[in-house]
Amino acid sequence: MPPQRTSHRGLHYKFCGVAQYGILIGATIGYTITAAISMAAIKRSNCFHTKGHHNGSCHTLNNSYLIMFATIEIVLSQIPNFHKLTLVSILATIMSFTYATIGIGLSIAKIAESGHPRTSLTGIPVGKDMPSVEKMWTTFSAIGDIAFAYSFCPVLLEIQDTLRSSPPENKVMKTASTVGVSASTFFYMICGTLGYAAFGNNAPGNYLTGFGFYEPFWLIDFGNLCIVIHLLGAYQVFIQPFFAFVECWSNEKWPENKFIRKEYLVGKLRVSIFRLIWRSAYVGLVTLVAMIFPFFNSFLGLIGATTFWPLTVYFPIEMYISKAKIKRNCWTWVWMKVLSFTCLIVSLVAAAGSIRGLAVSLESFKLFHSVS
Template sequence: MQKLKSFSLENGEMNGYFDEDGRIRRTGTLISASAHVMTVVVGSGVLSLAWCLAQLGWIAGILLLVVFAVVTLFTCVLLTDCYRSPDPVSGNRNYNYTQAVKVNLGGFKYKLCGVSQYTIQVGATIGYTITSAISMAAVKRSNCFHIHGHNTGCHTLNNSYVFIFACIEIVLSQIPNFHKLSLVSIVATIMSFCYASIGIGLSIAKIAGAGASPKTSLTGITIGQNMTSMEKMWNIFSAIGDIAFAYSFSPVLLEIQDTLKPSPPENKVMKKASTIGIGASTLLYILCGALGYVAFGNDSSGNYLTGFGFYEPFWLVDIGNICVVIHLLGAFQVIIQPFFMFVENWSREKRPGSKFIETEYFIGRYSINLFRLTWRTVYVILVTIVAMMFPFFNSFIGLIGSMTYWPLTIYFPIEMYISRAKIRTGSFRWILLKVLTLVCLIVALLGAAGSIRGLVVVVSRFELFRSVS
C-alpha cells in the first residue's frame, strides 16, 4: 500500500497531465456528458408519468411534458455559458453551480443557491433509495404472484431492501469524484433505456391483448363518486410536481460540464449533450406516459412497474425492476457528488494539513481516503434511516421536483444570463424573462402544494419503519 498526501502542480511539471488551471486533465466527451445527463434525467420519474396523465388528461399531460422540456432546454443552454467567466469560451472556470452563482450574482443569492442545491441533492438520494427498495420488493412479489396466483397478497417489508441498496452505495460512494463516474453513468443510462423500453413493451402487449380499452379522457379522471373536485385539484398539483422531477438535472449540469475536455469549447459540447439528453428523455416520457395511460386508463398506478398492472411475463417485470435498481445505484452517485465535494473541500479549508482528511492511500490503481470513507458511509447510513422512516414514492418525488425545478432550473440560470448579458431593467427581453420566471414559480408552488398535501395524507396512516410493498 502506498500513500500520497496531496497533489500539486509545479510550474512546468508533468504539464501533459494537467489542464491550464492546474487540475488533472479532463477527458470527458459528448458521449460521457450525455450519459451523465441521461443518468439523472431518465430516472424513476418516468414510472409515474402514466399516473400523471391520468390526473391531467391527454391535452394538459402531453402539453406539460413538451413545455417543461422546451423551458428546461432553454435555461440549460443559458447555464452552460456560465461555466467560464467572464467569457464563456476562454474565461476562468467555475467548477460548480454555486461558484458560478457566486461569480455572476454574489452575496445572498450564492448562499441561497448552495442551500437549495445541496438540500435537493440530499432529498433526491432519499427518493432514489425509496424507489430502489420498492423495485427490489416488486421482484419478490412478482415471483410470488407467479407461483401463488394474482389474488395472493404477497406483501413484504421494504426495510431489508433499503439495507441492501445502502450497502452497495457505501462501496460506490468511495468513487472520489465526477471524473471517475463515466462508466457508472453509461451503465445507468443503458439501464434506464432498458426499463423504459420494457414498460413501453408491456404497455403495448396489454393494449393489444385487452378485450375492452380502459377509460381515458382529454381532461383526466372525471369528478364523481370516487373523485371529489378537491381531490382532483390536489392530484393535478402533485402530477405537476412529478413532471418537474422528471426534468431535474440542472443542479449537476456545471459539475458535468467540468469533466469535459477544453477543446472543443465546453459550453458547445454541453449544449449538445443537454439537447440529446432532454430530447431523448422527452420522447421516452411521452411514449411511457401515453402508452401506460392507454393500457391502464384512469386507474394507472403511481409506479407502473411496481403497481402490478403487469403480472406476466413475470420474468420481464423482474428484469425491468432490476434495471431500475441498477440505474438508481448510478444516479445516486451522479446527483450527490457535488455535495460530497462541497463537504470535503470545506473540511480541507477548515483543517489544512490534517492527515485524516488529506492523505490518500493507494491499493494498486484505487485510492482510499479515511475521511472520505468515514463521512460518506455515515451519509449513506443517515439517508437509509430517513428512507425507512418516510417511504413515500409519488409525493416525495413530486416535492423534490417542485423544489428543484424553479430555483435551479429557472431562476438562477435566467438571473445569471440577465447579469452576464447586461440586459436593461424594464426592456422587452427583461420583461419576458421575468414573466417566464414568475409563471414557473407559480407552477412549482402548485406542484409543491400538491406533494406536501399527499405526504400529509400518507403520513397520517403509516407506521414508522414499517414500509410494506
C-alpha cells in the same frame, strides 16, 4: 463594483448552492426509495406468478431492501473519482433505455390485448371516490412530479459526466443539452401517454413496480433489475459533488487536523478514515430518511417542486438577462420576468400538494414499516 451589487450576487451564489445541493441530496433519498421498491417488486413478481395475481401474502417489507441498497452504496462511495468513470454513465444510459423500452412495449401489448380503457381529459373524474378537494391536491402533487422530471440540474450533471476535454466542453454543451432534454421528453411523453392509454384512470404510479403488468414476469423482473443497476450508479454520480464540497470545506476549516487529511495506502487504493466514516454516515442517514418517508410520488414531487424554479427557471433567466445585457422594463425583460414568476407560483402550488400528500400518507403509515 458597488457593495449592494456584490452582496446581491453573494446571496444568489448561496441560494443557487443550497438549491443545487438540495436536489442532489433529495435525489439520493428518492433513488434509495425507488431502488428498494424495484428490488421488492422482483420478489413480488415471482410470488404473483406462482401464487396468483391477487395473493395478499405476496406483500413484503422494504426495509431489508433499503439496507441492502445502502450497503452497496457505502462500498461504492469509497471509490475515488467515481463520477469520472465514463462506464457508469454509459451503463446508466443503456439501463434507462432498456427499462423504458420494456414499459413502452408492455403498454402497447396491453392496449392491443385489452383495447382502450375508460379515460378522461383530466384523469380520474370528480365523484364519490375522488372529491373535488382531493382531486385538486392530487393534481398539484402531479405537477411536482413533472417538475422533478424536468429539473435540468440532474440532466446537466449526467451530460458533464460524459464530456471529454476535447473538443472543448463549451462547444458541445448546447448540442448535448438539446439531445439530452429531447430524449428525456420523448421517453417521458411516450411512457406517460401509452401507460394512461393502457390502464386509463387506474394507471399505477409506476407500472413496473405498481403491478399494472404481471406477465411475462421474467421481463418485469429484468426491467426492475435495470432500474436498480441504473440507480446504483446514478446515486454516486449525483452525490459526488456534495461529497467533494463537504470534504473540501473540512480541509479548509481544519487544515492541520490529521484525522481529516491523513490517508492510508491499501494496495493501490488511498483510504481516508474521515472519508470512510462521513460518507458511510451520509448513506446511513439517507436510508433512515427513506425508511421514515417511503412515499415515492409525493417525495419526488416535493423535490421537483422546490428545486425546479430556482435551478431550471430563475437562475438561467437571470444569467441570460445579464449576459445578453437586456435592458430593464423592455418587452423581453418583462415577459421573461413574468415567465419566471408564473413558474414560481406553479412550484409553490406543487410543493403544497406534495407536502399534503406526505402528510396524508403519514397518517396511516407505521414507522419503519414500509410495505410493497
